[in-house]
Amino acid sequence: MTSTPPAPGAPTADALTVEVVELLGTVVARYHEEYEEAAGQHSLTGAQARVLALLSREPLPMRRIAQQLKCEPSNVTGIVDRLEGRGLVERRPSPEDRRVKLAAVTEQGRQTSARLRESLDFAREPLAGLTTTERTLLRYLLQRMLGLDAAPPAEHPEYAEHAEHP
Amino acid sequence: MTSTPPAPGAPTADALTVEVVELLGTVVARYHEEYEEAAGQHSLTGAQARVLALLSREPLPMRRIAQQLKCEPSNVTGIVDRLEGRGLVERRPSPEDRRVKLAAVTEQGRQTSARLRESLDFAREPLAGLTTTERTLLRYLLQRMLGLDAAPPAEHPEYAEHAEHP
DNA sequence: TATTGTTATACTCTATAACTATA
DNA sequence: TATAGTTATAGAGTATAACAATA
Numbered sequence: 439m440t441s442t443p444p445a446p447g448a449p450t451a452d453a454l455t456v457e458v459v460e461l462l463g464t465v466v467a468r469y470h471e472e473y474e475e476a477a478g479q480h481s482l483t484g485a486q487a488r489v490l491a492l493l494s495r496e497p498l499p500m501r502r503i504a505q506q507l508k509c510e511p512s513n514v515t516g517i518v519d520r521l522e523g524r525g526l527v528e529r530r531p532s533p534e535d536r537r538v539k540l541a542a543v544t545e546q547g548r549q550t551s552a553r554l555r556e557s558l559d560f561a562r563e564p565l566a567g568l569t570t571t572e573r574t575l576l577r578y579l580l581q582r583m584l585g586l587d588a589a590p591p592a593e594h595p596e597y598a599e600h601a602e603h604p
Numbered sequence: 605m606t607s608t609p610p611a612p613g614a615p616t617a618d619a620l621t622v623e624v625v626e627l628l629g630t631v632v633a634r635y636h637e638e639y640e641e642a643a644g645q646h647s648l649t650g651a652q653a654r655v656l657a658l659l660s661r662e663p664l665p666m667r668r669i670a671q672q673l674k675c676e677p678s679n680v681t682g683i684v685d686r687l688e689g690r691g692l693v694e695r696r697p698s699p700e701d702r703r704v705k706l707a708a709v710t711e712q713g714r715q716t717s718a719r720l721r722e723s724l725d726f727a728r729e730p731l732a733g734l735t736t737t738e739r740t741l742l743r744y745l746l747q748r749m750l751g752l753d754a755a756p757p758a759e760h761p762e763y764a765e766h767a768e769h770p
Numbered sequence: 771t772a773t774t775g776t777t778a779t780a781c782t783c784t785a786t787a788a789c790t791a792t793a
Numbered sequence: 794t795a796t797a798g799t800t801a802t803a804g805a806g807t808a809t810a811a812c813a814a815t816a
Contacts, residue, residue: 461746465746469632484783500799501796501798579738579742583631583733667773675807
C-alpha cells in the first residue's frame with residue numbers, strides 16, 4: 439500500500455496514471471472496433487470510411503487526403519479508386535493548378551457518409567450513462583489532455599451541483 | 605445560438621456529446637499514432653507489438669490470441685511466425701491438449717516488450733498536464749463510460765479541493 | 771463428429787521508388 | 794528544377810475456405 443512516490447527524474451508513471459492509461463487503451467480499442475464495424479455495415483474499410491468522412495466536409499486534393507490519413511500519397515490513389523468505383527466519390531480537375539485532382543463526394547457518397555455518421559454514434563452507447571455535468575467535465579479533461587487549453591467548467595467544482603440545465 | 609434541443613425519440617446527439625465524441629476521436633487517433641510509432645522504433649508492426657505485449661503476460665494458445673486481437677485464427681499464424689522468426693516468441697506444445705500450441709515470449713521477447721512498454725508511455729506526455737485530482741476524475745469518468753460502475757472520487761466534487769495528496 | 775492450428779487464396783492498406791504531366 | 798498524381802512492387806494484416814492432427 440505504499441503510495442508509489444514518483445522517483446525524481448525517473449520517467450516512471452505512478453499507479454493512478456498507469457490506470458488511466460489502461461482505461462484510455464480500452465476506450466481506444468472499443469472506439470476502433472465500433473468504427474470498423476460501422477464501416478463494414480456499409481461495405482467500407484476503415485480507411486475508406488475515413489476518407490469518405492473527410493470528403494463529406496469539402497473536396498480535397500489527393501495530397502491533402504494523404505496528409506490527413508498520415509500515409510503516403512501513393513496509397514490514396516487506390517483508396518479513392520475504390521470509392522470512385524462504387525460511385526461514392528469523383529475526381530475533378532482543380533481550376534487553379536492542372537496538376538492537382540480534387541476528390542469530392544457524389545450525392546450518393548454524401549448520403550452514405552451521413553448514414554455512416556449516424557451508425558457510428560459512439561455518442562449514445564458509451565456516453566449515455568454520463569450526466570451533462572460529467573460530459574462537461576470529460577470534455578474539459580480531454581481538452582487539457584490534448585493541450586487545447588480550455589476554460590474549466592467552473593472555478594469551483596460545486597458548479598457540478600447546478601449544471602444539469604445547459 | 606439555439607441550444608440544439610434533443611429531438612424526442614430521435615437518436616440525435618446534443619452538441620456537448622458531439623464535442624466529446626470528437627475529442628475522443630482525436631485522443632484515439634493520437635494514441636494510435638504513438639503506438640504505431642513506438643512499435644516501429646522496435647521494427648514491429650502494431651499487430652506484432654500487441655501480440656508481444658499479450659504474450660509478455662502469459663503464454664497463450666493461438667486461438668486465444670485471435671480472440672484477443674478480434675481476428676481470424678488463421679491470421680495469428682503469420683504474426684507469430686514473424687515474431688518467432690525474430691526470436692521474440694516461441695511455440696510450445698500444450699501438456700493438456702496435443703492439438704494446441706502455446707505461444708510464449710522468449711527472454712529476448714520479454715526484454716523487447718519491456719522496452720516497448722516504456723517507449724509507449726502515453727502516460728507522461730498527454731497526462732502530464734493533469735493534476736492528481738483531474739486524473740482521478742478522468743479515471744472515474746472513463747470507468748463510467750466503459751460501464752465499469754466505479755465509485756465516484758467523492759460524494760461532492762468539493763473533494764477536488766483537497767485531493768492533491770493521495 | 772468437433773476442434774486446433776495451418777495452408778492457400780484474395781483483398782486492402784502500407785511504404786518505397788520510378789514515371790508523367792504540369793508548374 | 795520542383796511538385797501532384799500515378800504506377801509498380803513488395804510486405805503485412807485481414808477474411809474465407811479447405812486441410813491434417815487430435816480430441
